[in-house]
Amino acid sequence: MTNRSAVVPRLSWPDVWGRRLDRHGLSTPVRGRPADAVAAMCGAHAQLLSAAELxxxxxxxxxxxxxxxxxxxxERSLVKTFGPRGTVHxxxxxxxxxWTGALGALPPASTSMHIDARLTPDQTDEVVAAIAGALADAELTIDELTAAVATRTGPWAADPVMPAFGGMWPRWRQAMHLAAHRGALCFGPNRGRKVTYTSPQRWLPGFEPAPAPAALAGLVRRYLHAYGPATPQQFAQWLSAPRRWAIQLFDSLASELEQVEVDGHPAWVRAGDTAPPTTPPHGVQLLPYFDAYTVGCHPRERLFRGPAAERALAGGQAGNFPVLLIDGTVAGVWHGRRSGRRLKVTVEPLTPLTAAxxxxxxxxVERIGEILESKPQLTLGPVTIGAHA
Known part of the structure; x- marks a missing residue:
């Protein structure tokens, strides 16, 4: 598939965890700005903005x-938008x-929606253009954006045909993630309790998506730096993209990639990036809901070993529990509850902790208190809060 040397470099799983912890700024924090850390981890999942902040x-x-x-x-050095897997980042x-050049080039996702409810390709393009026009000089709530899109396209765009959260969403919202991936939409600041949307061009003059081939190659490089060694199939899962497409993409970058072996299994890194970490993975981390390390590291059976898979995964999905890491792998769950300036942190280790x-x-726990500007109190014991949806 890609560059193969006569002798395939071999890495152990501790080597892999050590590389990833270091490159995520977890073993040694980044001495820079928040945007530097977000770049290092290939985006911060922000379904819960408070979790992204942590x-x-x-x-x-x-x-x-x-x-x-x-x-x-x-500063506008970060942008809140729809990122990998169509999730808020x-x-x-x-x-x-x-990012927009790469995400906008992904193959269209399959849908189980009834054919009468789907947008046609031409309607999709019309909706994306309508979103771009409506947000060019405005910050609109979802209801305002619905009205603006329907005015620009026709009432068909506002037909309530999408089942969602016990109700029905208008037809145009099928293209909302795609509009963000094409660079036409991002989140604006909340208006009271209401979310708003706007155009990234308002904050980034001259912004436009990069050409797709260069953008996809750049995204593969960033992904492999943060999450490698990895396979095309794991890259596909991270993006929610077809596996065959990802294999073809890796093949097209053959001259830039190199095969390594991890515990007898082939995986890929950027060419020349085969060195093990200078120190083995060590120490304890508390990662919040949907942390990039938890969601993006594969294979899951190595990150969530034995009882960790039963306790810290939700139907095989990662990120639905805040996790305790020890030496780079999941070793428990935790939960924090704020009350005023106080923060109660409950940690449930899956094995007894050493003194160190x-x-x-x-x-x-003290560091989490500093980040949240709260006074933390630690309790070791069962976490009774269920998985986040």
Whole structure:
């Protein structure tokens, strides 16, 4: 598939965890801005913005949740938009041309929606153009955007045909993620309790998606740096893209990639990036809901070993529980509950902690308190909160 040397480099699983922890800014925090940490982990999942703030804060020396908010809404060095898998992410503003160029080039996703409810390809393009026009100089709520799209396209776009959360969404919303992937839409600041949407061009003058071939190649490089060694199939799962398409993409980048072997299994890295970490993975981490490391690292059976798979996965999905990491793999779950300035942290280890691990855990809890600007209190015991949807 890709470059093969006469002797295939071999890495152990501890080598892999050590590389990933280091490159995610978890073994040693990034000494830079929140956008630097977000770039390092290939985007911060922001379905829960508070969890994204914690993910980033854990990776940036001295940062608090307010530093992340400032980067997002004041500096504009971060952009909130729909990223990999169509899920809400924070992405570095300076990398948005690459991300939109790559995500906008993904093959169309299959749908189980009834044919009478689907958008045709021409309707999809019309809706994306309508979204771009409506948001060019505005920040609109979802209801305002629905009205604006219907005005520009026709009432068919507002037909309530999409089952969602016990109700029905208008037809045009099938193209909402695609509009973001094509660079026509991102999130604006909330208007009270209401979410708004706007055009990234309002904040990034001259912005446009990068050409697809260069953008896809750049995304593969970034993914392999953060999550490698990895396979095309794992890259496909990370993006929610077809596996055959991902294999063909890796094949097209043959001169840039190199095969390695991890515990007898082939995987891929950027050519020349085969060195093990200088130190083995060590220490304790507390990662929040949907942290990029938890969601993006594969294979899952290595990250969530034995009882961790039963306790910290939800139907095979990662990210639905905040997790305790020890030496790079999942070793428990945790939960934090804020009340005013106080933060109650409950940690449920799956095996007894050593004295050194307990000291590390105390330090991690203190750091979370600093990020959230709260006074933390740690309890070891069962976590009774279920998985987040």
């Amino acid at each position: 993910s980033i804060g854990l990776r940036v020396a001295g940062a608090t949740h307010n530093d992340v908010r400032d980067a997002l809404w004041n 924070l992405l570095p503003a300076h990398e948005l041309p690459l 691990e307990r000291r590390d855990l105390d330090d991690r």
